[in-house]
Every structure is written in structure tokens, then in C-alpha cells.
Amino acid sequence: MTDNFFIENDPFALFDRWFADANKHESEDANAMALASVDEAGLPNIRVVLLKAWDKRGFVFYTNLESKKGVEIIASGKVAVNFHWKSLKRQVRIRGLIERVTKEEADAYFQSRRRISQLGAWASQQSRPLKDRDTLMARVDQLESDYQDKEILRPPHWDGSRILPLEIEFWQDQDFRLHDRLVFKREEGSKSWNILRLYP
Numbered sequence: 001m002t003d004n005f006f007i008e009n010d011p012f013a014l015f016d017r018w019f020a021d022a023n024k025h026e027s028e029d030a031n032a033m034a035l036a037s038v039d040e041a042g043l044p045n046i047r048v049v050l051l052k053a054w055d056k057r058g059f060v061f062y063t064n065l066e067s068k069k070g071v072e073i074i075a076s077g078k079v080a081v082n083f084h085w086k087s088l089k090r091q092v093r094i095r096g097l098i099e100r101v102t103k104e105e106a107d108a109y110f111q112s113r114r115r116i117s118q119l120g121a122w123a124s125q126q127s128r129p130l131k132d133r134d135t136l137m138a139r140v141d142q143l144e145s146d147y148q149d150k151e152i153l154r155p156p157h158w159d160g161s162r163i164l165p166l167e168i169e170f171w172q173d174q175d176f177r178l179h180d181r182l183v184f185k186r187e188e189g190s191k192s193w194n195i196l197r198l199y200p
């Protein structure tokens, strides 16, 4: 599959096209991405989160900032993510810096979530030890009765992070493992990209 892989010299235009393809072809969660961070000892950590918004500024996901990942990304200000779209034999790798989304953006997204997910954001002390599942469900029940008929506001520790990309690699499987790799790189603060191909 050669596709018109190189028609764009703008990584966002290429991501737009590939993400649309993924949404068409992947059976579930085309927006799932593995998010890597490092802990205070420099030991890498990785888990899946969902891409909830993106534009030319960057790629947005939401999480509990008091979670393991929250603490790590606040400390280092740097992350990497990886999308693997198996049905298309494609991967996209993004490395970059982190900034918080605006309060308005985070509030609007939180309000768009189902009520039970909003309660879950309050109930979960994400990444901290939990005695048993009953403890979690009891917290949810308690919150449900506390918030009955009341608007649930976004917890201050539950927020959106935008990845400001410095590097975006597009990888397309090709026959005989002679894959295509196209990398867009830029310096912090720059809007223009250097484009290079890498050996597979």
C-alpha cells in the first residue's frame, strides 16, 4: 500500500486524514493512545488514554492530575504517545510538551460527560491504593445521594492536558518490512516543520 502518503507537508493535515481513516476502520477506540511519561527516577511508565480533542495547537486528553501519570507529567512537562491502528497497519508517534487546557475547555468537556462518569471522577483517587471494590462503589453511592438533583462540577484535580508536539512520526506498513516512516520535527515555539524519512 503506497497510498498518497506524502501529499501533505503539514503533519496535522496528515493526522486528520489518518485519524478519519482510523475512525472508519478500527472496530473500537480509534482515539486510544498509549501515553508514556517518566517517574522521578527516570523510569518510563505507559498506559492508554483517549484523545478527546485535537487541532493545530496539539492533542488533548483528560485525567486525574493526582494520578501517577498526572504527577509525572506535571513534574517533567514532557510526554510521548503512540497510536496503533491495526486494521490499517499504521502507527503514529508523537513526542512533546504538556500544557493544561483552559478552565472553560475542561469544564465544557466535563459537562458533556455522562453523570455517572462525572461522579466517577470525584469517586476515584486514581492510582492510589484501594482496599476493595466495595469501598469504591460505596463512594459512588454516597456521591450519588449527595449530588441528587444537583449539578456536578468538575473536580479541580481532574483536568485536560494538551500535548504540544515537537515530533510526529507517521509509520505505514509496507511489503517485506520495507515500511514508510515520515517524521515531522520542529523546535519549541516554531511553527515550521522539518520533514525527514527514516529507514524502516
Ligand SMILES: Cc1cc2nc3c(=O)[nH]c(=O)nc-3n(C[C@H](O)[C@H](O)[C@H](O)COP(=O)(O)O)c2cc1C
Pocket: 029, 032, 045, 046, 047, 048, 049, 050, 051, 061, 062, 063, 064, 067, 068, 069, 070, 126, 127
Ligand atoms: C481504552 C482505554 C482508555 C482509557 N482512557 C483513559 C483516559 O482518557 N484517561 C485516564 O485517566 N485513564 C484512562 N484509561 C486508564 C489508564 O490506562 C490508566 O489505567 C489510569 O489512567 C491510571 O494510570 P496511572 O496510574 O499511570 O496514572 C484508559 C484505559 C484504557 C484501556
